[in-house]
Amino acid sequence: MFFRLSTTELLTRALKSATSSSRLLATATASSQQRLYSNVLPKAKLIVKDGPSYSGFSFGAEHGVSGEAVFTTSLVGYPESMTDPSYTGQILVFTQPLIGNYGVPDSNMLDEYGIHRYLESPRIQCAGIVVSDYASEYSHWTAVESISEWCTRQGVPAITGVDTRAIVSYLRDQGSSLAKIAVAGHDNGSQTFTDPGKKHLVAEVATKMPYTVNPGQDIQIVVVDCGVKSNIIRCLVSRGATALVVPHNFPIQDIANSVDGIFISNGPGDPTHCSETIFNLQQTMAKSNVPIFGICLGHQLLALAVGAQTVKLKYGNRAHNIPTLDLTTGRCHITSQNHGYAVDADTLPAEFKEYFINLNDRSNEGMYHVDRPIFSTQFHPEAKGGPMDSAFLFDKFLENIREYKAEGAGQAGGAKPTLSVSLGAEAATATASAAGAA
Incomplete structure (x- = not known):
C-alpha cells in the first residue's frame, strides 16, 4: 500500500536529510583537517575559565595568551577586524568557517591622506584569534602575506582546527568569557586568566x-x-x-x-x-x-x-x-x-x-x-x-x-x-x- 505524503512532510524529510548530510560532511571535513594539521602544526588549546577546552593547532605565534573570548559573525574583513583597536585584549573567534583565503595586505601602505589604506591601525590589536579552518594559500591583488605569516610576524597566537560552532554556542549561553590560548611545547597552560575589562x-x-x-x-x-x-x-x-x-x-x-x-x-x-x-x-x-x-x-x-x-x-x-x-x-x-x-x-x-x-x-x-x-x-x-x-x-x-x-x-x-x-x-x-x- 502506498501513502501519499503532503508537501510539508516531504519538505520536512528533505530538510532532515540535508541537515544530517551536512553534519556528516562537517564531521568528515573536521576529521580530515585534524589529520592534515597534525602533520604540520603544533598542537594548541583554547581554554575557557571555569569552562571547556577546545583542542586544535597553532598557526600563529607559538606562545600563550590570555584575554576575553568574543565572537564575530562577519563574513569578510578579517584584516580590518584584527587591526581594530576596539578588540584590544580580546581573543577573537570567527564564525566564518574559512579565514585567510584572500591573504593580508601591506600594513605600510598609506593613502593620499597618510592614513593606512587597508588596515584600521598599524598592527594586529586583538590578543589572539580562533578559526575553524585557515587558508595557508591565498589569492588577492592586495595581498603580500598569509594570515599565518602575519600573526607569526606580529607575535599574535592563532588556533585552527577547532569547532567554532561549539565555542560560539557556549559564549552565547554563558556570555563573553575569560580564556587563554596554550601552545604545546611553548606554554603548559599555567598562564593566569587576565581580565582586560579591569584595565584602562x-x-x-x-x-x-x-x-x-x-x-x-x-x-x-x-x-x-x-x-x-x-x-x-x-x-x-x-x-x-x-x-x-x-x-x-x-x-x-x-x-x-x-x-x-x-x-x-x-x-x-x-x-x-x-x-x-x-x-x-x-x-x-x-x-x-x-x-x-x-x-x-x-x-x-x-x-x-x-x-x-x-x-x-x-x-x-x-x-x-x-x-x-x-x-x-x-x-x-x-x-x-x-x-x-x-x-x-x-x-x-x-x-x-x-x-x-x-x-x-x-x-x-x-x-x-x-x-x-x-x-x-x-x-x-x-x-x-x-x-x-x-x-x-x-x-x-x-x-x-x-x-x-x-x-x-x-x-x-x-x-x-x-x-x-x-x-x-x-x-x-x-x-x-x-x-x-x-
Whole structure:
C-alpha cells in the first residue's frame, strides 16, 4: 500500500536529510583537517575559565595568551577586524568557517591622506584569534602575506582546527568569557586568566601626542582618540575637513570655541575607566555649543558625560549585518558593530532622545540632543568592513558644523585661530603614519 505524503512532510524529510548530510560532511571535513594539521602544526588549546577546552593547532605565534573570548559573525574583513583597536585584549573567534583565503595586505601602505589604506591601525590589536579552518594559500591583488605569516610576524597566537560552532554556542549561553590560548611545547597552560575589562585599555591604544591629518582646510575637527580606526579619520578628511587627533585625556574644553567640531572615537574596554574623557566632555558641553559626534565607545562616553549609564552586554554585538532602526525616520539600516557595552536608554536625560535601536536585541544604538548639534551612534557608520548604509551620518555632522560656522561658531568675536596656535606648544603636527607608530 502506498501513502501519499503532503508537501510539508516531504519538505520536512528533505530538510532532515540535508541537515544530517551536512553534519556528516562537517564531521568528515573536521576529521580530515585534524589529520592534515597534525602533520604540520603544533598542537594548541583554547581554554575557557571555569569552562571547556577546545583542542586544535597553532598557526600563529607559538606562545600563550590570555584575554576575553568574543565572537564575530562577519563574513569578510578579517584584516580590518584584527587591526581594530576596539578588540584590544580580546581573543577573537570567527564564525566564518574559512579565514585567510584572500591573504593580508601591506600594513605600510598609506593613502593620499597618510592614513593606512587597508588596515584600521598599524598592527594586529586583538590578543589572539580562533578559526575553524585557515587558508595557508591565498589569492588577492592586495595581498603580500598569509594570515599565518602575519600573526607569526606580529607575535599574535592563532588556533585552527577547532569547532567554532561549539565555542560560539557556549559564549552565547554563558556570555563573553575569560580564556587563554596554550601552545604545546611553548606554554603548559599555567598562564593566569587576565581580565582586560579591569584595565584602562584606552590609555594603552590612544595616541600619546596630537597630530594633524589633511591640514589647511576650512573645517577643523578635533578627534578625541580613544582607539580611533583609520577609516573614521578618512571619512572626516575626505569630506574636506582637517582632523587634529588628540589623546583621550586631552582638555578639549580649552579649545572648544576655537575649532568647528569635536569627534569622540571608538575604543576598547569599559567606558567607565575613561573618567578624564568624560569630565572633559562635561566641561566642553557646559562652555561651548560646538557640534559633537561620537561613535561606539564615543557614544558611551558622551552618554556618561550627560548623566546616563552603561551596561555590559552578555556577549556583545560584533558583526557586519546588524539591523538598526532610525527612530526619527522609521528607516532600517544594516550596520557594522563591535561592542560589548551599551547605553541604558532609560537613563538618558530629558534633553536627549534615543536615535537608533538594535532590531535584534532592542539595545540602544544612538542618541541626539533635542536643541543642540550633538549626536552619537553605537554602530560604525564608517564600516570597514561592513555596509555603508549609514555613512550619511558623517555628512550630517559636517552639515551641523557648517550651520554652526554660519552662526559665528559661538565665538565672542575675531578670527578663528589656527588649530596649531590654539593648542599652543603641545600641538606638534605629525603625519598620520607617525602617530600610528606612537
